[in-house]
Amino acid sequence: MSIEASAGFGQAMQVRRSPGEIPLFIAVLIFSLIIWALLLAGSLGLILIYVILIAVFLFCAQLVYIVHLRGNAVLAGPDQFPQIYDRVAELSRKAGLRTVPRTYLLQADGALNALATKLFRGQYVVLYTDLLEACGTDTVARDMIIGHEIGHLRSGHLNWFILTAPGRFMPFLGTAYSRACEYTCDRWGAALCGDEAGARRGLLVLAGGRALTRDINVEAYIRQQQDLDTGWMTIARWLSNYPPLSARVDALTAPYGSIHRSARGPLRAVAIMLTIVALTVAVPYGIVQALPHIPALTGLVAGSGILPVTPEADTQPADLDGLITACREGDMQACDDLYYAAPVDSDEEEFGNSCGGRVPDNTQLCANMDF
Structure with a gap:
């Protein structure tokens, strides 16, 4: 698929979100509001105390992390890694951010990653140094990574976290929304770097590192999704906050289109989950129905108060x-x-x-x- 982006003269770039992001966000918001309303009604408002305590804890944890960044990571600026700072500033301007995010370079013991975060209204982009080294001289791949993180800030993915927390942490629902956000930010990265092939390389760096990225067969890598086309693998994907890299590369790959699209895995996953639900209901019910017919357990269960004991009819009444x-x-x-x-x-x-x-x-x- 091609990335749809537009920008008029002097205007910020606009990138279309992934198809499922807005509907999923609405579902997350509605679910969260319902949960908060039920908790408030059921606790007579006392839940607000716990919400405040959790918010204070999260704020302190975020504050500690920001202190760690400011005190230990390297702040990019006009006089410190200016080539990286200039790219962040340029891409931020294209994306329409009002200010340039504070950009830190952080050593993370070989991890290939980057992230966006915020504290109050301050925005931060963190680039792991090993990932920058893996990009090497491939500035387009590096722009893809920077653009992806700017996409999180531009799309507001870090906003309203406490309000939407119940939905975000809900399995299947929250994880689906998170994956949709990742696809949206990949679109931002591809649009900001301006090169579809370079955008793919930015993702492939995360898979193969610096040494192997240029030798990866993109079409074969995308076909690896077939290995995930089983019931259990599909369930695991639905429970993950991040799409598989092979699927993300597929979403950015116009020359090949969507090579692997199969309904077999989702159908099997739904069948497995329905079976689990059915067994969860049927097995306890069957046990309850069978216990009275097991003489060795009837007295034990009756003594525990789980089941009443029906007196057995005396087939030979005494004289x-x-x-x-x-x-x-x-x-x-x-x-x-x-x-x-x-x-x-x-x-x-x-x-x-x-x-x-x-x-x-x-x-x-x-x-x-x-x-």
């Missing part, structure tokens, strides 16, 4: 009258049998209990007991 007669005549075994055979809390049970425990000289008492 209570015969046991009563024998018990009256002094047969202690008949009295014991009567006690166990009679219904619970019945007069027959009481008679069997009283006479079964008698001593030889109270036969007349049992014989005269009426019920």
